[in-house]
Amino acid sequence: MSAVFDKPSLYQRALPVLQGFDGLLAFAVFLLACAGLLIMYSSGYDHGTRFADHGRNMLIAGAIMFVVAQVPPQRLMVFAVPLYITGVTLLVAVLAFGITKKGARRWINLGVVIQPSEILKIAMPLMLAWWFQKREGQLRPLDFVVGLVLLALPVGLIMKQPDLGTSLLVLAAGLAVIFFAGLSWKLILPPVLLGVVGISLIVWFEPQLCADGMRWPVLHDYQQQRICTLLDPSRDPLGKGFHIIQGMIAIGSGGVFGKGFMAGTQTHLEFIPERTTDFIFAAYSEEFGLIGNLLLISGFLFLIFRGLAIAMDAPSMFSRLLAGALTMIFFTYAFVNMGMVSGILPVVGVPLPFISYGGTAMVTLGLAIGMLMSIAKAKRLMQT
Known part of the structure; x- marks a missing residue:
């Protein structure tokens, strides 16, 4: 008779909340977050409270992810x-x-x-x-x-x-x-x-299109300058091309194995502009080299493929489309950021997910991961 009135244990009460969480997706996010904290400490420890704020933003994003993951897709x-x-x-x-x-x-x-x-x-x-x-x-x-x-x-x-x-x-x-x-x-x-x-035509006719006094229709002047700077950063090495040139120098100087944690000269001598935000990938590349870059890219690929797998197994068309689109957001974030820092895409204000500093972007990422978790959870609960 007493067993009827036994209170459930903490584990038993927490089990319905934790049940169905996608462990592989959570593991991918955890690895990227650890990489973000590591390089943020190196590049931002002397940048006011940047490292502490980055950790706080991650905790807020994690809380948002956890809450949103409890909301069924049909409620979303x-x-x-x-x-x-x-x-x-x-x-x-x-x-x-x-x-x-x-x-x-x-x-x-x-x-x-x-x-x-x-x-x-x-x-x-x-x-x-x-x-x-x-x-x-x-x-x-x-x-x-x-x-x-x-x-x-x-x-x-x-x-x-x-x-x-x-x-x-x-x-x-x-x-x-x-x-x-x-x-x-x-x-x-x-x-x-x-x-x-x-x-192809823009690359071929770059000398004529980027000549002084030439104005392109549709695009703003600053957008035209970014494209021309991408095609030839040496046109203005101390001005518009400075970001791209310094980013490529930092990436190249990292070599295969990198200069080591907190040993990046381009980073700590402040040659890399926005080293904790848009250009944090350059700081990471300098300290961890090609091997570190491959590991980081592998982490993003793992997250993207896991997101696409969740989309394929989604229980409804709405869930499938939403999961696929959210996954492509992570791909676009990573591809555009790494591309602009490496000098293959124009410089735009796109952060590297879980690596770059930024409160608003981190909250958006937490929402996106929470929705992916919700969709994965709904599928697993249907199977039980």
Whole structure:
């Protein structure tokens, strides 16, 4: 009789909360977070409270991940439309009376200064996954057109600020949903081929296109300068090309095995600009070399493949599209950041996931991992 009134143990009470968590995904995040803390201490220990703040941001992101992972995917779907409308409305408000810093109007004061474009990194894939879920089994070409319009509206508003880095991330997440929803290759290949031809022509005619006084249509002057600097950093080695040149020097000087923890001269003599944020990969490469880079890239690949595996096993179309898009966000983050630091992509403000310093970006990453955990958990609970 007393057994009926026995209180469950702490383990028994915690088991329903922990049950279904994807251990492989959590392990990948843990490894990347450890690498981030390691290089953040080396590059930011003398940078005020940067290391302590980075650790705090990771804890906040971890708490958000844990909470969001408890929310079933069908509940996440309820937030799609309100979050998208809120995000787009705030983007319009930014254009009207936003805060301008360093020539860009990206922030708005709502009692707390926020950057609404960050909301769209999550709201965009949520909205498009909801849209295609509602049309499952009866998709028409017009549905893809509507999806592209839903994507083009926030991307255009973000580029207007201007914020090329965030617009690329939102665009990549949205296109991933549209692709996974079943967009025909016949519609994908022509713009891809057109892009390849366009890039080839820009490289070929770089001396004429980047000559003094030449102005490109559509792009802002600073965007044109970034592309021209990418093609030839030596045009302005102490100005626009300084970031790229110093980043490549740091990566090359690391060699195969690196200079060792806290032994990077380019980093600690402050030759690397933004060494704790956008260019932290250069600091990491200098200290840990090619071997360290391969291990870091392997960690990101492991996370990406695990995310795609979760998407393939997702219990619904909404979950599958959302998981695939969130995974592609991590791929875009890592690819663009490493590419710009290595000198193969223009310099844009895109952090390296779990490695770069940044509170807002870390919260976004925590949300994304939490949603992936939620989708993986829903599938496992269905199987039990």
